[in-house]
Amino acid sequence: MVVELISVGTELLLGNIVNTNAAYLSEKCAQLGLSLYYQTVVGDNEERLAETLKTAVDRSDVVILSGGLGPTKDDLTKEVTAKVLGRELMEDAHSKERIQAFFKNSQFKVITENNWKQALVPKDAIVVDNANGTAPGIIIEEGEKAVILLPGPPNELIPMFEHDIFPYLRNRQPEVIYSQMVKICGMGESMVETKIVDLIDSQTNPTVAPYAKIGEVHLRVTAKGETEEEARKLTKPLVKELKSRFEDYIYTTDEQVTLEEAVIKLLKKNDLTLTTAESCTGGMLSARLVNVPGVSDVFKQGLVTYSNRAKKKLLDVKKSTLKDHGAVSEQCAKEMAKGGVLSTGSDVCVAITGIAGPDGGTEDKPVGLVYISCYMKDKVTVRKFQFKGNREKIREYSVVNSLVLLRDCILANYK
Amino acid sequence: MVVELISVGTELLLGNIVNTNAAYLSEKCAQLGLSLYYQTVVGDNEERLAETLKTAVDRSDVVILSGGLGPTKDDLTKEVTAKVLGRELMEDAHSKERIQAFFKNSQFKVITENNWKQALVPKDAIVVDNANGTAPGIIIEEGEKAVILLPGPPNELIPMFEHDIFPYLRNRQPEVIYSQMVKICGMGESMVETKIVDLIDSQTNPTVAPYAKIGEVHLRVTAKGETEEEARKLTKPLVKELKSRFEDYIYTTDEQVTLEEAVIKLLKKNDLTLTTAESCTGGMLSARLVNVPGVSDVFKQGLVTYSNRAKKKLLDVKKSTLKDHGAVSEQCAKEMAKGGVLSTGSDVCVAITGIAGPDGGTEDKPVGLVYISCYMKDKVTVRKFQFKGNREKIREYSVVNSLVLLRDCILANYK
Incomplete structure (x- = not known):
């Protein structure tokens, strides 16, 4: 079965955003064993979108369009698809109710008129609920072929695909x-x-x-x-x-399990509580841990000690350590992790200190130098890293590697 | 002038990598004032690539292809382009020398036979040197039209585009x-x-x-x-x-300035220091603030008080408040913000407490209920939100709205 992707959005053509949806959908199609030969990006333009869609329907069995389902005048995907496939747009009562409920629960109390456009669906289409936004997903079957419309925001598209579109495509696939x-x-x-x-x-x-x-x-x-x-x-x-x-x-080996989830599971299994002490990552590690529902059993608090004063006050890092070795040093990382355990009474503390740039690097301590430490059972382990890339990349690598260190320390102690 | 992008590579169709080249090239084309209507991704397949290229040359003035210039049999972009445009491939002496020099300076001392394929260029093409790899860039002019071939790796493509292709395109663009x-x-x-x-x-x-x-x-x-x-x-x-x-x-009104940057600029301008006190967002707000280089002037520390015990200990939230109103309440949010200022000596504290789900919601306090508060100048402002969506979205909206509240409070006090 041959599938084809069309991403709709002028913001993609202007390079305002990276097309992560295409990568996500392509990976899922590969997982389903579908053959994907083309991805196309086209703007919010009626004529060009219609042309692209016609070509795609002609050469592929399933066409997945993403984006352009919003309430604004720019959003044309549904209207153009209905026209190309010769289907009337009709109001879907269920979607209208859902949109009404969505606004009732949101901070924006006023539903402007253009929002009702999102309750219109092509005749005889399958309507797919959007758990995270107003625009419904739409599946239009044309004989052996299918055209699928998905909302553009990844936080709406991904859950919808997982929940409804993935099973739908699996059922269509003979093998x-x-x-x-x-x-x-x-x-x-x-x-x-x-x-x-x-x-x-x-x-x-x-x-x-x-x-x-x-x-x-x-x-x-x-x-x-x-x-x-x-x-x-x-x-x-x-x-x-x-x-x-x-x-x-x-x-x-579980598709759904993230690294932070695996680490939290290990902590739970061994009845350990965790504190984080972060400098250059500024709370990214704790925010990632809190991604995991139920993390409160093991994670009680995190300390973002961005300044030297905060490192001294909250983590009891010695003044002499900061003076002699600096905040980005093995010694400081060790004291941060130990201080995190002692000041909070948790079993384990992971600490991160480094230079994320773009400024602050020296010849001795260049941008990307990061020390990550873990204190557990009266013992502290430190790893030194020299990461490459921009501020964001350096911080992301720091967070992943702090999870890896934590995991390694638990495995070493509790295997 | 209408430009079109074709990214060549099966790894894009399998979702193994995200198409960051397309975003980069699109942004550059927008900056040059070029009209970009289509981006296409196609695999390393002769027939489909030829088809895609023909369509593109037909409807656009400039076609930029990236990827598929490597030495292996899979790499077909140059061969297919030469065929479609009816040009012979000839060995380019200069490129051959450059490839020889490249290998001499690299860790791979042996030049395998297939590398010489990279010194072949279509007749009468403009050859563009690759400072970071073996495959040269190629510009083929066909009357008023141009087809440009770029290597796929971003660390080769970007410098080549900046150095040679950007000026070339600027010269072709009248507007x-x-x-x-x-x-x-x-x-x-x-x-x-x-x-x-x-x-x-x-x-x-x-x-x-x-x-x-x-x-x-x-x-x-x-x-x-x-x-x-x-x-x-x-x-x-x-x-x-x-x-x-x-x-x-x-x-x-500055393209480069983010919301967190604008807020930090406001804090700096008014000589204010900030503390964050986060529960359901778990450090996402502090991590976002730390995105901004130089944030250390105003942001010294952040407290992630995920448990009730941490709220009491670090922020001095009253036991009776937690008992009578719960951790997700206006009262608790107020005390968290006040406690953040008093315990750290900063001028301002923003606090977030809410139910990000998926569990923990009740009829009175459903998932998505979030209180955000800001304490400044002995006064505390609280806003109540009912966000919709999954755990991640609720937390992202909480963070943006805490920045908005902080901004509003500063503007109200210092305008």
């Missing part, structure tokens, strides 16, 4: 695909690839594909079969081989 | 474009649109386009002219009109 994720942390992308190059070279069914994420590598093992059971069985020997090659670098 | 950003916070997208619908309806040159961001709306005013001065002049009356319509809702 059954089973895929198994193997998530790796603490090892670089090229090292991971080197370790599996023989597997990739010789693969047919199942296959393994690496996806580089920030500080992680995800390996997706995919097999095709006549039944899910058959496909699942085919993946097993390859997953087993990966487990023996990567051992503890694998933090989960 | 100059100027665009001015107007960024709005504290007002919903459809309300903003309603307020400017008459301007959008009647626009020709300049134009105004709204971009919805989380909790913000950005309006881009764009004009074309014969000189930059002329284009700039054309935007002025429209920008002035927007300023009079949105007044204090506009936090900046």
Whole structure:
């Protein structure tokens, strides 16, 4: 089955935003075993969108459009699609109610007239609820073909795709695909690839594909079969081989589990409470931990000690340490982690101090120098990193590596 | 002048990587005042690439292809382009020498035979040196049209574009474009649109386009002219009109300035230091503030008080408040902000407490209920919100609205 993506939005053509939706949808289509030959980006322009859609419907079985479902005049995707497919737009009572309820619960109490445009759907279309916004998703079936309309904001598109579109596409696909994720942390992308190059070279069914994420590598093992059971069985020997090659670098084989979730699960399992002490990351680590529902069992508080004064006051870092070694030093990182445990009474503290740039670097301590420490059971472990990239990248790598260090320390103590 | 982008690479169609090249090239084209109507991604497939290129050359003046210039058999972009345009491939002596020198200086001392493929260029093409890799860039002029081939890796593509392609395109472009950003916070997208619908309806040159961001709306005013001065002049009356319509809702007219930057600038201007006290956002607000280089002048520390115990201990929230009103209440939000100022000695504290879900909601206090408070000059202001969406979205809206509240409080006190 051949699928094609059309992303609609002038903001993509102007380069205001990066097309992460296309990457997300492409990965999901690969996971479903669908053949994807084209992604197109087109602006909020009636004629060009119509032209693009016609070409896509002509050459592909399923066309997924994203974006352009908003309430403004710029948003044309639904109107153009209805026209191209020769369908009337009709008000969907259910969607109208949902939009009404959405506004009732939001801070914007006034529903302006243009919002009702979002309750219009093409005749005989399947309406898909949007749990995180007003615009519904729409599926239009045309004989053997289907056109799917999704909202542009990723926080609306992704949950909708997971919940409704993924199962819908799986049902349309004659072959059954089973895929198994193997998530790796603490090892670089090229090292991971080197370790599996023989597997990739010789693969047919199942296959393994690496996806580089920030500080992680995800390996997706995919097999095709006549039944899910058959496909699942085919993946097993390859997953087993990966487990023996990567051992503890694998933090989960569950698609849904994030690194922070895996780490929190480890803390819970060993009945440990955690404090964070952050300087250059400014709360990014604690914010990432708090992504995980139910984190309150193990994470009680975090300290963002951006200034030296805060490091002294909240974490009891010695004045002499700051004077002799500076705030970005092994010594300071050690004292921060220890101070975090002592001042809060938690079992573990992870601390981060570094130079995220763009200013503040010196020859001795260049931008990207980061110390990450973990205090646990009266022992402190420190790792020194020299990250490359801009301020944001340096901070993101710092956060991932603090999770990796925390995980390593728990595994070393509680295995 | 109409330009079109074609990104070549199966790794994009599998979602292995995000198409950041397209965003980069699009932004540059917008900056050059070029009209970009289509971006296409196509795999390393001869037939489909040829088809895509033909369509693009037909409808656009300049086609920029990126990727597929490597030494392997998969890399087809140059071969397909030469075929489509009816040009012979010939060895370019200069490129051959450059490749030889490149290998001499690299860690790979052996030049495998397939690398010489990269020294082949279409007849009469302009060869552009690649400072960071072996594949040269190529410009093929066909009458009034041009086809430009760029290497795929961003660290080769970007420097080559900046150094050679940007000036080349500027010289081909007769018109100059100027665009001015107007960024709005504290007002919903459809309300903003309603307020400017008459301007959008009647626009020709300049134009105004709204971009919805989380909790913000950005309006881009764009004009074309014969000189930059002329284009700039054309935007002025429209920008002035927007300023009079949105007044204090506009936090900046500088493309580069973010909401957190604008707020930090306001704090600096009024010589105020800030503390954050976060519960459900878990450090997202402080992490966002720390995005801004030089934030340390005003932001010294942040407290993530996820548990009730931390709220009592670090922020001096009364036990009776937590017992009688709960942690998600106006009273608790007030005490958190006041406690943040008193415990740290800063001038201002912004506090956030709410239910981000998915669990923890009740009939009285549903998921999405968030109180945000700001303590300044012995006075505390609280706003109550009922956000819709998943855990992440509720937290993102909480952070934006805490910045908006902080901004409003400073403006009210220091205007």
